[in-house]
Amino acid sequence: MKIHYSKKRLRSHLIQGLLWLVFSITLLVIDASFLNGMGIGYLVMAALFMGSYFYERHYGYLTLKADTIQKNTLIGKPIRLSEIRRIKKFAGDYILETETAKMTINTQIIAPDSLEKLDKALSVLELPPQLTPFGHTA
Template sequence: MIWLILGTAAVVLDSHNIFSYGYIIIGILFFGTYLFENSKQYLTIENGTISKNHLIPKTVNLNEIEGVKKFAGEYTLKTHKTELKINTELIEENSLTKLDAVLENLNLETK
C-alpha cells in the first residue's frame, strides 16, 4: 500500500518523471503477491505430495524424501534432487501437528 501511495503522490506531483510510474507498478506487484499468498494456504499435502504455495510453487513427492532436518522453526525436506524449506511459524498449530504426523509416517531419520 505504501508503494501505491508513494507512486500516486509522485505522479501527481511530477508526472513528467518516468520513475514515478515505477512506484505504482511495484505497489501493484506487491499488492497482487499479497492477495495471491493470502488466498492460498502456505502448505498443501495431497496425493502423495507436499506443495509450498507461492507465486512459483514448489512440490516434493513424499516417497522421494530422503531426510528431514528440523532446526530453528524450519523444516528442510531433502530429496536427491531438491530441498524444500518449510517455515513452521507460518503454520497453524493443528496443521503443524498433522505435518509432523505425515513426516513421522515416512520413517526417516530426523536431524
C-alpha cells in the same frame, strides 16, 4: 490441504503495497509529469506487493496432497511423500530430503494452526527415529 502464511506476513505485504500505492498517487497529484519518470517504478512496486499479497493469500505456502508436498512458488516442484528419506529440523526450519531433491520449509512464516497440520502430516511418515525430528507414536 493448504498450509497458509502467517497473518503477520500477509498483513506486511498488504500494508507495503498500499503504502507504495498511496505514495505514488500522492506524487501524481503533486506533479502530473510524475508518470514520465520514477512514478512507473512506484506503481510497479505497489502492484508487486499487492499481487504477492493476493497470491499468497489465495494459494498459501504449501499444498499437501495425499502423496505429494509442493511449495506454491512460480517454480515449485512437488516432492512425493513416499520418496522422503530424511527430515531435518535446523534453526526452526524443516529440510525434507529425497534421493534427488531437497525442500526447505521456513516454519516462521507459517500460520500456527497450519504448522500443527504440517507437523501431523510429516509425523505420519514412516521413517526411522534417527531420520526425523518427530517422535513415533506407533
